[in-house]
Amino acid sequence: EDQVTQSPEALRLQEGESSSLNCSYTVSGLRGLFWYRQDPGKGPEFLFTLYSAGEEKEKERLKATLTKKESFLHITAPKPEDSATYLCAAGSTGGFKTIFGAGTRLFVKA
Amino acid sequence: GAVVSQHPSWVICKSGTSVKIECRSLDFQATTMFWYRQFPKQSLMLMATSNEGSKATYEQGVEKDKFLINHASLTLSTLTVTSAHPEDSSFYICSARRQGYSYNEQFFGPGTRLTVL
Numbered sequence: 001e002d003q004v005t006q007s008p009e010a011l012r013l014q015e016g017e018s019s020s021l022n023c024s025y026t027v028s029g030l031r032g033l034f035w036y037r038q039d040p041g042k043g044p045e046f047l048f049t050l051y052s053a054g055e056e057k058e059k060e061r062l063k064a065t066l067t068k069k070e071s072f073l074h075i076t077a078p079k080p081e082d083s084a085t086y087l088c089a090a091g092s093t094g095g096f097k098t099i100f101g102a103g104t105r106l107f108v109k110a
Numbered sequence: 111g112a113v114v115s116q117h118p119s120w121v122i123c124k125s126g127t128s129v130k131i132e133c134r135s136l137d138f139q140a141t142t143m144f145w146y147r148q149f150p151k152q153s154l155m156l157m158a159t160s161n162e163g164s165k166a167t168y169e170q171g172v173e174k175d176k177f178l179i180n181h182a183s184l185t186l187s188t189l190t191v192t193s194a195h196p197e198d199s200s201f202y203i204c205s206a207r208r209q210g211y212s213y214n215e216q217f218f219g220p221g222t223r224l225t226v227l
Contacts, residue, residue, distance in 0.1 A: 032214050043203045043218035044154075046112070087153065091214030098214045102153040 002027045002092045006101035013078055013108050021073040021086055021104045029093030033071050035064050036087040038103070044087055078108045111137050114206050116219035123194055124227055131189045131222045133204030139184035140206035144216060145177070148201045160187050184209065194226045 005024045013019055025033065032051060036044035048057045050066040057064050061082065063074040073086055088101040113136040123129050133143055142161050146154040158174075160166040160181035168174045176198075178190040187206075191198055201223050205216035 034215060036218070041201070041221070041223070043114075043116075043205075043221045046215065046217055049215050089216075098216060100154050100156075105151075 002090070002097065002099045004088055004090050004099045004101040006086075006088050006104050008104060009102070010105040011107070013075075013106070015079055015108055015110050016077045018074070018076045018078070020075070021088075021106070023071040023073070023088030023101055024069060025071070025088075025090040025099075026069075027090045027092040027099060031091035031093050033066050034089040034091070034098070035062075035071070035073055036089065038085045038087055047086075075106070078106075080108045080110050082106065083108045112208065112215075112217040113137050114204065114217050114219040116204055116222050118222060119220060120223040120225075122225045122227065125195050126193055128190055128192045129194055129224060131191075131202055131204075131224075133187045133189070133206070133219050135185045135206045135208075135217075138206075139209040140187075141184065141209045142207040143181055143187040144205045144207075145179060145187075145189050146203045146205065148203060148221075154203065157189075191224065194224070196226045199224055199226045 003026045007022045032049050035047040038044040048064040053068045055066050061076050065072045085103045085105045087103045089098050091098050115134045117132045145157045157172045158166045158168045160179045162181045162184050166179035181187040203221040205218040
């Protein structure tokens with residue numbers, strides 16, 4: 001069964017304290033691994049697509065990496081405005097479905 | 111690019127009335143659109159998948175007669191909540207997949223907050 005698991009559920013950081021969010025996936029034929037950011041009361045904002053193991057992508061303080069079993073979202077020197085829920089999703093060739101994880105709620109304190 | 115809008119952004123209605131939510135892809139054509147429901151502090155729950163010109167595919171447990179979906183064009187999908195009740199109050203979010211792209215990237219709208227009194 002296709003599944004995406006994110007950890008931790010919540011993460012509290014001090015401003016400037018770098019860390020990583022984990023996304024473990026099990027899908028029948030990966031067709032893209034996606035990261036989104038969601039602020040309260042808003043729709044998810046697209047961040048990255050990773051297509052194959054070994055790929056990395058960066059955007060400002062965020063860097064996403066992908067292996068054959070998991071993806072990491074590294075946050076370098078976070079700022080309070082990085083506080084949000086980060087969602088991971090995996091595209092599956094099985095019915096072209098996208099399976100979403102439950103998200104990691106990130107809190108960055110000044 | 112890849113902007114999706116939703117209208118209205120919020121709506122309050124009386125129990126028993128119907129509410130229509132529009133989802134538009136503004137700068138691309140969307141062969142497939144998705145409707146999600148999200149409860150506070152929970153993740154997205156897929157309700158249905160709609161393909162332009164065909165009937166929507168509903169997820170298990172979602173009443174198709176209650177949540178009517180129409181995908182009339184490559185840029186517009188609508189969700190109508192019929193005979194709404196307080197338990198239908200939620201945050202509804204649509205997303206769209208771009209035509210011609212082989213990967214499953216979805217681009218989300220800003221969401222619609224529905225409150226049923």
